[in-house]
Amino acid sequence: MSADLLQLDVDTLFEQHGVSEIDDVQKKIQTVVENKREELRTMVGERYRDLLKAADTIAAMQTSAGTLIEQVHCVQGNCRSLNEQQLLGFKTTPTDTEVLLHKRAVSKQLSNYYSTMVQIKLLSSLPELIWTHIDREQFYAATELFIFSRHISTGLQLDAKNTLMQRLPVALKQWEILRPFHITIKQAVLGVLERELLTADIAVDCMLSLLLLDKCDLDQVLQTFLQLRSTAYFNCLQSQGSDAEKDKPRRVKERILASLHILNGTIELLDTCLLANGLLFKRLAECVAPTAAPSINRMDSSDRQLAHLLPDIIAGYKPQFEKPKLLPEQMCDALLKWMSKINSLADKQLQPIFGLVSSMQTIQDIKLAAGTTVKRDYAHLEQQLTLPQAQLDFYTLKYMPLINARVREIIRSSWVAAMQQTYKDVVKLVENISQPTPMQIWREQSDDLPLSLAAALSDQPKRLANRTKGYEAATITLCAQFDTQLASIVQELNVLLQEQTTRAEDKLALINFLRETAEQQMTSYLTQLKTLRLQERQALLQALRNTLALIELCPHLKLCFCQPSSWRQWAGNLTVAGAEHWQRLCALIEEELLQFWQLIVDDILASHSCTEKLPQTITHDVVLRDFALWQTLTLEQRDEEHDQSVQSTIRIPSQPRLSLQTYLHQLIHVLNNAVPQTLPSKVLQAFNQKLLAQLLAHYEQLSAAQCTKDSQNIALQLYFDLKFLERVFAVNREDRSLYERFHGLQRSLRDCIDPFDFELFAEHITTHVSRSAARLHGELGVLTPPHDSTQVANASSLSHEADPNVLCLSSSGSTSLWFPLLPIVMPQAAASATLPVERKSNATESDKGATTPTRKPGTRKNDASSKSKSGAASFFGMSQEWFR
Structure with a gap:
């Protein structure tokens, strides 16, 4: 019945049955649902009761097993005592030496038994302890415990022919549990070395773990470390941050600063850890010192209390290191290879990231953040490794050229956008030219003269002066838009020029580049204007008026050539040169527009000869x-x-x-x-x-x-x-x-x-x-x-x-x-x-x-x-x- 109810078609039900029948069906379905719910509760209750019963049974079995073991021990003791009493009249009296040897053999057998049991207990306790150290990022301690477990397992396996070991296969199974920790610890160490933020203590701990885990030399550890730092640099440029930030997109500024921090941090870690008397060598000296504590001291207190039952080879075990050596030539070669790889990554990845920076304010923030970073003097490192001077200054060598190039690109692209928009507006005005209305320019309007002295002295457009020059409202609006765009360029550049960390020669180069860009774009504008090949008088007049208005009504265009007073302290000799270039540009515009006037003049004289x-x-x-x-x-x-x-x-x-x-x-x-x-x-x-x-x-x-x-x-x-x-x-x-x-x-x-x-x-x-x-x-x-x-x-x-x-x-x-x-x-x-x-x-x-x-x-x-x-x-x- 329930199967039939579940297979009901609702549309068919409502088409073929009445309301009362539908109510009956609904009640039946509700009854079936309640029955199913009751069955589910019953089934869950029974399983839970079985589970509780099984737990109680296990606890009872444990108690019974303990009681049984106790009784077996009592039976064994009674049997041994009875056997000795029955054989008392038939035993020969042993000598003292035989008694002593017998006691020693019994004691050794008992000691071997207890030692084996304690070693097995240690092996069973080590996995949890190793995991604890890994979670705490104490990788050297985890590695030492793993090596200690391998040492214990190796000793038990060598004694595999012993009758006791044959009866206790748990030792072999426990080693199978501990064996994967070799890969686990190494992966955790490599993952930590790929982090953006890495302290010297953690880095040394990871290097010691690799030295102990793989029994490799220090040169291989250095190469592994540098390779992982280059991977961290690449991941940072690819916007792959820490685990907590993987789901969040990182800002461009954060990626750039983080990548720079990785490079500087890597050099700082090399200087702190791997140079002579570095932190790594100090930690190594502590580990191999005679006063260093054995590995069993890293166990829990309950396990350390049984250390007297262990053989000395286990109880006194310490990790052994070969005396590491790292020649300056090896470190120099590894560092040069790493820097070459960083250069290739920066060329492919860093430059596109700088291409995403769209404002001078972001660049200033980057420079300020980079400037506030405490810069260490790596001269002694460069001197020891015979590196070229300032070779390790990544900010100056890699980031500053990209910053300057991006600043130039922002200036150029902003200028191109402003000039192209102005050219399009000029073309639109030329194409939509209407019949000239000379009286419109000379007609007096109420807003021609300023209403106050403050308005007259302000930078507002002089309406009457503009109209006497033949500039219409559309032309004035076009120039205002163009000047606003240039004002934003000048203002953004002023942000960088006022920034204290920028070098004077860089400021001078930026000022010079702004002038060259302005000159180039204005020349390009004139070239595009000439390609229109205008012939109509009004079109020619509209084009040349708008072009002349760019000089007259755009004060920030002149500022691109003749620097503001606040820039004069950096401009120096460029001030006079800028004025000369401005006069040259004005002369060029007049010369080019004179050709437009020549066309108008020729047309007038040709039509009225x-x-x-x-x-x-x-x-x-x-x-x-x-x-x-x-x-x-x-x-x-x-x-x-x-x-x-x-x-x-x-x-x-x-x-x-x-x-x-x-x-x-x-x-x-x-x-x-x-x-x-x-x-x-x-x-x-x-x-x-x-x-x-x-x-x-x-x-x-x-x-x-x-x-x-x-x-x-x-x-x-x-x-x-x-x-x-x-x-x-x-x-x-x-x-x-x-x-x-x-x-x-x-x-x-x-x-x-x-x-x-x-x-x-x-x-x-x-x-x-x-x-x-x-x-x-x-x-x-x-x-x-x-x-x-x-x-x-x-x-x-x-x-x-x-x-x-x-x-x-x-x-x-x-x-x-x-x-x-x-x-x-x-x-x-x-x-x-x-x-x-x-x-x-x-x-x-x-x-x-x-x-x-x-x-x-x-x-x-x-x-x-x-x-x-x-x-x-x-x-x-x-x-x-x-x-x-």
Whole structure:
């Protein structure tokens, strides 16, 4: 029934039976379960009762056996006594000698019996005692007891033919129990010698155990010891710690420090134990000394009380050692082999472990922990073993190079990660470039200016200054992220530089490596940027702005080259070299980005070429449409012969051609759309060079035309244009090629003009060129050089005595300003007073001529300088012309 209940299918039961039937089945199952439980209790109770009964029976048997043995002894005694009484009348009286011999034989037999029994008892007690010493890690005592047991067993086996030994096979069986202790003790000793933490006492105890157990010489023990220490070193690097920590993963720092402790501890153990008069030799001398206690003294007190029953060869047994010898040459060879093996293990295992160190703080902790370890002087050991000097300094020879290499790798990998992330961000900004919005940069915002002096003096980004440089919010964010990553690198390196245990030369090498890495990564960044082969204007502008911003907005990038003040004590001569490398990097970036600017400049000039915008031939329609209204001047001269004045009228150009002005303004408009801020001076210079080269080619074509040679006015207008361009673009003798082309072209145009007329026009043309350049200089400010030297004739320079601008605008890694200040033009009345040609008050440039006497009047002094300055001018120390 129970089998059927156990094989029930629950699903089938609920499908085929009702609730009441299911309840019955459940009750039956419960009944069966209770029955099984009762059977189990009964069975267990019966077995337990049988066990107790068997124990009682054994105890009773033991008592009965003791009583029986006692009674047998009594029967034997009674029988012996009765036998002697019955044979008393038949015995002959023995002599005294026979009695004495008989007593001696009986005594010897009895002594042999007791001795055998005691030896068997010792053999039965030794296993537990040996295990006790092994558990206490007293391996020499365990080995001595094992050798003592082997000595006892050997003696009993030699007496195997004795009748008593034949009746007592327990001696042989007991030796079979003791025999495996040879392997057990040796394995325990080898396991202890593989530990990370090993004291000198335990190491000496293990070496003595090996010497006694295997009867080997000291050289073999030394090799075994060094081999096991290399195994401990390997296990430590493999993250195999002590038994209590095997299940826990060990930290990298702990593994490195533990491995170093193993190496230093091994050398310390060799120095303490195996050198002359070492601890091992002292312990050996104690063991072989005549006063050394015999091995039986290691037995329990109950066993030692029976020592008088043992023969002297057992009772007085002591372990014997051959006099160990360890030559310095043997120790040197073994140590060199061990160090070679350690070197190979360190190359394969230690270097990957250092590769897992990810922070400078961990390295500093390692160095501090290694530095706090008490370093022993092994000079005497190296001298005795004829080893090279500092050969045993593992920290300096093995760990310091790996630490320095890891520090360099952390710096390099951090720099690579930061630079790659920055490059990806730059590429993303270049790819997602949108239509430029120049007004966005110049639109005033509420957070442009700092709200307090503390905010202005803080290291927060100067929003207005950044926007004047053309840096958008995305660029500023990119630079902030890059600078944060560099700040972490500098901070981590500073942790090591402030650490006292690091040598000065290592600190100097790390500073130098940081600079080299920064220089290498920045150069690699520029190379990757050039491989993009950007062609679109906005993409080029975005790339070069972001690159320039890395220098402007990342102060920690400069710190990688020009060390902080806290590093100067270690940097030494590197400070000047770092500044030179920084300037060289800035120059390299400017040079590489100048190529980007060249592409932008070439694109602008290609799309707005003067050959397309300026008329190629000058016809009458072009003259009427293009030549601006000339100024008519009336010259009054005195005829000395007739003593009367003679007036003559001349017409000279007053401004460049309208097409030239329109073309220059179109270029300015294109530049403003392409570049929301003014071009850098180098870029502007390159742009002007190419622009002037195109314009000169255009004017050379016009000067060679027949219409120019036939018309003096056309030649005069072209000559005026060239003088204007030369003045506005500040072409001087330093730019020899342009200067010679300008003047050569001017000479060719001057040849087309009547010499007498040109002599009359020359002074007025110069004056008009100066006026036109001063008037249009502000409009052409985007194209004009930042170091403009345009002057009104015989007037003071338009530059200020001091720079009145309180905002330092921008610099691209050098001293050149991107945003030149607008010129301050003097008022017309003040300017006209200094001109060599005095204009009439009722004459204008457009419709009236100016009467100019041939004799130049003296220049009038300007009274403006004597006026009192305004309050603002007095506050800023500026001249009053600044506010006009």
